[in-house]
Amino acid sequence: DGGIxxxxxxxxRKEGQNVTLSCEQNLNHDAMYWYRQDPGQGLRLxxxxxxxxxxxxxxxxxxxxxxxEKKESFPLTVTSxxxxxxxxxxxxxxxxxxxxxxxxxxxxxxxVV
Amino acid sequence: xxxxxxxxxxxxxxxxxxxxxxxxxxxxxxxxFLWYKKYPAEGPTFLISISSIKDKNExxxxxxxxNKSAKHLSLHIVPSQPGDxxxxxxxxxxTGTASKLTFGTGTRLQVTL
Numbered sequence: 001d002g003g004i005x006x007x008x009x010x011x012x013r014k015e016g017q018n019v020t021l022s023c024e025q026n027l028n029h030d031a032m033y034w035y036r037q038d039p040g041q042g043l044r045l046x047x048x049x050x051x052x053x054x055x056x057x058x059x060x061x062x063x064x065x066x067x068x069e070k071k072e073s074f075p076l077t078v079t080s081x082x083x084x085x086x087x088x089x090x091x092x093x094x095x096x097x098x099x100x101x102x103x104x105x106x107x108x109x110x111x112v113v
Numbered sequence: 114x115x116x117x118x119x120x121x122x123x124x125x126x127x128x129x130x131x132x133x134x135x136x137x138x139x140x141x142x143x144x145x146f147l148w149y150k151k152y153p154a155e156g157p158t159f160l161i162s163i164s165s166i167k168d169k170n171e172x173x174x175x176x177x178x179x180n181k182s183a184k185h186l187s188l189h190i191v192p193s194q195p196g197d198x199x200x201x202x203x204x205x206x207x208t209g210t211a212s213k214l215t216f217g218t219g220t221r222l223q224v225t226l
Contacts, residue, residue, distance in 0.1 A: 042218035090156055101147060104156030
């Protein structure tokens, strides 16, 4: 059964620590994305990747890093430089041609204490 | 610069009545629009889409209308059911650029008994 898996669902970290969120898809999608959701602010794009070994910054990339070494995987690292890391993080994937519908993972809730 | 706007953060509708969710956009080059539905602590799921060459698309209880001259789209749900209670995001894409979607801030729909 094809889909996109984010793990873990809940994550707690101490302030100042880096943390990596996992995102894996078996849909054979070329493109993958990371979004952040905060109350009242909708979905904001952090990073996206259209092909393996290439990625671009989204609207709020500061304090985050990504890699795309495999088509199936697009991990997101929240670094200590991210000022407000507590949020709900969503990973998505899509084909690289219109119509550009996304398949989303179920999200990771990161809480930094 | 918010290119896709959902000006109503919340909407309450009685079961059986029509729900109308609105979305405005500023970029006239957007050529594909989508609606996603999101439950708490889950990833958004695709609901319905429309190409800019159409002005209406219908799928069961869900209909999306597009008014290009007004840069406005709306989602109609008829009849509304309690299970429709969720946050609804509209999104827009631009063919020829990256496949990324631009999302609105979301409208929380509450369907009451």
